[in-house]
Amino acid sequence: MIRNFLKIAYFIFTAILPPLVFLILFFAISMIIYKHLEKDISWVDAFFWITHPHAISEHRRDITKLFAFVVYVGIFFFQVWFIERILVNIFSGELKILWRKRMSEVVISKLKNHYIICGYGQVGRTVVDELIKLNLPFVLIELNESIAKELIKEGLNVIHGDARRRSVLISAGIKRAKFICTLIDNDADNLYITITAKMLNPNIKVISRAGNLRYAEAMKGAGANEVIVPEYEGGLVVGRMIARYEKAGKD
CATH class of the missing domain: 3.40.50.720 (NAD(P)-binding Rossmann-like Domain)
Incomplete structure (x- = not known):
């Protein structure tokens, strides 16, 4: 039973691994660009701006605000990618079989x-x-x-x-x-x-x-x-x- 849960977790992890790797790279590049555009901010501020673009004040440069929009669209894209990967694997044959096998084991045990x-x-x-x-x-x-x-x-x-x-x-x-x-x-x-x-x-x-x-x-x-x-x-x-x-x- 534990083995089946581990297999399910493994399939989900391998499914989200590509978008997860790209998301980490996206965060790193965005933080570097923010630091380059606004030299007076910290790395923590740059990270915070990625997840909270509304925190960027109005006195910041226009190019920074435009880049914040690009980051916002990018984050939305990654959210869609994550959901798509998870749903595809949930409804794919292999994961469905693992889940049904797990449910079958529960029924058999009773x-x-x-x-x-x-x-x-x-x-x-x-x-x-x-x-x-x-x-x-x-x-x-x-x-x-x-x-x-x-x-x-x-x-x-x-x-x-x-x-x-x-x-x-x-x-x-x-x-x-x-x-x-x-x-x-x-x-x-x-x-x-x-x-x-x-x-x-x-x-x-x-x-x-x-x-x-x-x-x-x-x-x-x-x-x-x-x-x-x-x-x-x-x-x-x-x-x-x-x-x-x-x-x-x-x-």
Whole structure:
């Protein structure tokens, strides 16, 4: 969380750095010119005249008064430049993502009895869509940074990280979650996440994806409540369709 605040501060600082540098130079040059035009004033007076041009008395030289107007216009220009730089960065994609990520972290820290989805592949995407339709709270853990950023832009609660890491699961609220779905397209990773999740929260229910039946048995042995083998399940569905058509044909 602190890291995100520092990133936001850094982006804002880098945005205002160019106008800030030019503003300092503008002040220095203006003070030198004021000192040159009115030799009886101090450096403090020269600085004060930049920010308070109305303080220049009427008996001063006309050229000084004209230069004061130039300084006034210059200060106005810098104000506009500062505001433009800040607004551009506030509404730019990167800063918006950082801010939404920070807000997402706050929401995630308060979630209870929620679902944790590991992986936003084809299966994970379908599960997320269903959870949104059912209006159920969830946290998505996605390793691909570009995908995570796009989903954060959409307002989803997303953690960019490796679901195999304990710290990432803890950030997702594993100890307060009701379900975790390990849907990564790698059986070994899903098995490892299942074991880690059960270690961190023995009461959590686990739904795992497996690529073959051998890993499915291993995941069940590791504590998974349900194991889905998409290829196997798809084959069964096709088999049932064939049986239904065959039965209809005989009738």
